[in-house]
Amino acid sequence: MSFTRKVILTLSTNPFVTRFVSKYGMKWGAARFVAGETMDETVTKVKELNAKGLVVTLDLLGESVTTRKEAEAATQAAIDSFEVIRKENLDSNVSVKLTQLGLDIDESFCLDQMDRIVAKARETDNFVRIDMEDSPRVDATIRIFDALFERVGKQHVGLVIQSYLYRSQEDVRKLGKKKANLRIVKGAYKEPKEVAYPDKKDVDRAYLELVEQHLKNGCYTAVATHDDAIINWTKQFVADHDIPRSQFEFQMLYGIAESLQLQLVREGYKVRVYTPYGKDWYPYFSRRIAERPANALFVLKSFFRK
Ligand code: FAD
Incomplete structure (x- = not known):
């Protein structure tokens, strides 16, 4: 992980910085990466994306809740979002973070919340993907995924694997055995070198290996990156190995690499x-700035335009 990225991720937990940016940040720049503060604003944005041929996964922002009440509210919001998707006829599924659903409070309580969410995903013939958070939570996240998978299968629940973790090849091997639907990402958290590759080139190499491993196992793979080299490699790999387009998708973040998103649709x-x-x-916003410090310049420019 680069020095700048470490500094930004550390600063992002500083209480003064948090208060200051939370107050002004949406106005200055977070709106570039966030579809809206309300569901109504978000539905309008999703319809615009769908009209351009892009499909969506909706994510209600929030993580690391400390009370059951907050976790239950987030669970209800995820359930409601499936209803909105159905009612508004959106081409979208849903992504969730387990620390928003009480993982740090009690694992079985969190599983209960997820049970309700996957039940709704199944009822509305939709799909929920569990985002992967920082390394101390990976084991519990996989345990919860495994339990849900037993109940509803790969059509309704999926998981994320991060290529920066040394353990991921083994995790993908195990998850591949049951044909789990995986999103492969590089990983967005500040991790120690004991668990994650410190060098970007190793993270990128591991990424390709995981995509190859999962696709060759015949499993559905979401290639989630803005990295041109990885996207081009994937296109070549699927062509060379006759992998049907129904077995994979590309995923990118809202507001990032939009012309590349549209190019791939074309x-x-x-x-x-x-x-x-x-x-x-x-x-969420802090992680996007940390990935690309140039984004901070974009935010500062918006500030001086005010
Ligand atoms: P990089 O090598 O970081 O970037 C490649 C190029 O992409 C850069 O040169 C730049 O042009 C562009 N780019 C990358 N980031 C930005 C940015 N913030 N702003 C502008 N341009 C940028 N991480 C997790 O840990 N858990 C998750 O569950 C998770 N889910 C994700 C879901 C999706 C759909 C995506 C796309 C990412 C997700 N991530 C998740 C984040 C991921 O781990 C990376 O931090 C992030 O995608 C940046 O890495 P990259 O693959 O784009 O490659």
């Missing part, structure tokens, strides 16, 4: 836009 690939919404955008 080429006939499925592209899903991870679309966050809600008021609790600060931690």
Whole structure:
């Protein structure tokens, strides 16, 4: 992980910085990465994306809740979002973070919340993907995924695997055995070198290996990256190995690499836009700045334009 990225991720937990940016950030720049603070604003944005041929995964912002009440509210919001998707006829599924659903409070309580969410996903013939958070939570996240998978199968629940973790090849091997639907990402958290590759080139190499491993196992794979080299490699790999387009999709974040998203749609690939919404955008926003410090310049420019 680069020095700048470490500094930004550390600063993002500083209480003064948090208060200051939370107050002004949406106005200055977070709106670039967040579809809206309300569901109504978000539905309008999702319809615009769908009209361009992009499909969506909706993510209610929020993580690391400390009370059951907050977790239950987030569970209800996820359930409601499936209803909105059905009612508004949106081409979208849903992504969730387990720390928003009480993982840090009690694992079995969190599983109960997820049970309700996957039941709704099944009832509305839709799909929920569990985002992957920082390394101390990976084991519990996989345990919860495994339990849900037993109940509803790969059509209604999926998981994320991060290529920066040394353990991921083994995790993908195990998950591949049951044909789990996986999103492969590089990983967005500040991790120690004991668990994650410190060098970007190793993270990128591991990414390709995981995509290859999962596709060759015949499993549905979401290739979630804005990295041109990885996207081009994937296109070549699927062509060389006759992997049907119904077995994979590209995924990118709302507001990032939009012309690349549209280019891939024009080429006939499925592209899903991870679309966050809600008021609790600060931690998500900090990770986007840390990935690309140039984004901070964009935010500062918006400030001086005011
Ligand atoms: P990089 O090598 O970081 O970037 C490649 C190129 O993409 C850069 O040169 C730049 O042009 C562009 N780019 C990358 N990031 C930005 C940015 N913030 N702003 C502008 N341009 C940028 N991480 C998790 O840990 N858990 C998850 O569950 C998770 N889910 C994700 C879901 C989706 C759909 C995506 C796309 C990412 C997700 N991530 C998740 C984040 C991921 O781990 C990376 O941090 C993020 O995608 C940046 O890495 P990259 O693959 O784009 O490659």
